Amino acid sequence: MAEVLEVKNLNKFFGKKQVLKDVSFSVSEGEILGFIGPNGAGKTTTIKNILGLQSFNSGEVIINGYDIKKDFSKAIEKVGAIVESPDLYMYLTGRKNLELIANLYKNIPDGRVEDVIELVGLNNRIDDKVSKYSLGMRQRLGIAAALIQSPNLLILDEPTNGLDPEGIKEIRDLLKKLVRKEKTAVLISSHNLLELETICTDVCIIQKGEIVTINSMKEIKKTSRENYLITLDKTTGIKKIFKQDVEIVDEDVIRLYKTKEDIPNVINTLIENNYNIYEIVKDKQSLEEAFLSKTGGNEID
């Protein structure tokens, strides 16, 4: 697979404070790299450096074979990006915003603006001023704007920021559709791995300006054992039944390390042993915990 983006030993100082320490990673064709880190880890800074919006002290950023510092125009030509928030011109309509961006590239096929509007599902509101858009609609317009020149690298900095769960799901679905249709390499940052769990192929974790781990999503999922929280009327004798797979969380809650396929059997076993089952939930924290165990906690310095 060809590498679309290569970041090599990026170092960045703000004054004396080093915000990025030897950050290196790469994104190749068809890859969706989740760029995960807590607040202040350096995600936005990394992305700004990649895009040439800030200058770095040392290191290299290569996009499609071009060095961002030496060959800015060529390097940036096939990159679509949202940094921090999709800041578009509020006093213009959504369509005008997209047209302005389309003007800046050569060889944009006719109807491309219509296509991206269709893709992000903004057809009905595209002729309204952006100042009348909701945050979710603005995020969609931002993504549409990033897609106009059919980039082969999409860089999205917290595109789900400020969205409700429904909005986050919509963005996720949009990205899935997009990667399927346009086969773009994607670098997407978030402080919440869970949000990206279902769409990322790879994960890169950054903590205090340092890359902690880079791994495929599959590997990460393996290390985090799937588990379920079950609320029962009692927990006595439960250890005898499930042995090392169980952990007593509370006087009536247990954590069971089993997979989805095991659940029917688990229920039968519990009923046979006269337990009343009140609730079974998949523990949403699983992946997050795996991630936090790697990054060693979420504190901001």
Place this chain on the structure above:
Amino acid sequence: MKLINLIKNELTKILHKPSLYVLFAIVIALNIFVIFIDTIAPAEVIGMATVKPNIKDYDMKNEEEVSMFIDNMTDYDVAQAARKYDFYSAEYYYIDTELVDLFRCMNEVKYGKVSEKEANECKSNFDLAMASLENYDWKNNLTNKKADLTKRLQELKEDSPTYKEDKVVLTAEIEVIDYRLKNDIYPSYKISSAELDEWIVYSQAYYSWDKEDVKYNEDELKQKEEATKNYMILKYKMDHEMIKANYNETPTDNLLRCVKSLDFFSLICLIMVAGSIISEEFNKGTIKQLLVRPYSRIKILTSKIIATLIIFLIFFFLSNGLRLIIDCIGYNSFNTLNTPVVLYNYAKETVFGMNIFSYSLLCFVSILPLYLLIMLGVLLVSIITTNNGISSAVGYMLFIASDIFILFSNNRIVSYLPITTADLNPYLFGGSSPYKYATLGSSLLVDITTFILLIGLSIFLFKKKNIKNQ
């Protein structure tokens, strides 16, 4: 990737904001308002004495108070008599300038101590004047006056110490009367009439410098040059019969004022655009959308500078063009556009006529460096501070500075400041700068250096600019 696309985008963005249209509407509305005031209620009428003085307010035993009362009463009577006529009419002017003494005399008869003989003479003169007003014949009036002046001119004694000066004044007065009779310009408060009257003053001033044996210093030479210029320009206009009866130069005067010095409204437009075109994008974060496109930062900055200039030029030409048309309609004087502007060539000491539009363009191009200087200053500050308020304030400060420094025109440093040298208008046709030490060469040198510095610094800082977190 073409720069033109960036420029088009910048123009689109500016033209989609309402602020410039609002400014434009204000400029036009203000212009119409001024014409309205000018034609409906001339300023001089408003200033006239309309309140009748009450005799009880004055101590009529005190001689000073009596004369004060008579003065005020005369003002009132003149106003009452004049207001029966149109402000621009011959009668109004005649009453307001020539009959004042008669009105005073009548009041003196009434309230003061006047001998019977004087009183009778006064009354008969007054009645005569009033009768002539009934059917006022200004030509007859001027013909009589001319005969009187001619007689005085012939009677001038060559050995009188004021012979030369008296001769100049009398001749000039006769020339004005001849011109009036020939071109049907009655004495009035009309602009054409007022311009004619300047002939007497200008002639007097011109000949007063005409002393061969005197060595003039620099300041005096400048005054002499100014007097010569005024005299020769008016002479040219009279020789070519360019001053006409129904002739109102207000439209072209307004236009020339706007092209020869900074046009305030166009300047507001320029500062508004230059102050926001960079800072607003940084403040709202939209600059990121621009900087991640395949264009170098130099191109992006260049496109913004060019777009600012284009908008300024459009605003300047549209607003001044429209104002000229409105003025011509308002003052009913489209014919002034055909009349050439009379100009003085300082180097050759000659006078020539030039088409009003060519001259306006020439003046505008000459002051363009000053606009550019202010624009580049505002842009530089807005790159540094990304603050629209501060950068606009700097723009207006530069504007004020361009006006205020004239007070220090004898200062060497002030003569070489970019803000004082950027207006090249004074150098047109061999003229010289009002700043003592400034020459065309030094001004150009300062201007070009300043532009290179400002542009260079702007590019350097814009390239270095990091995008801060929101």
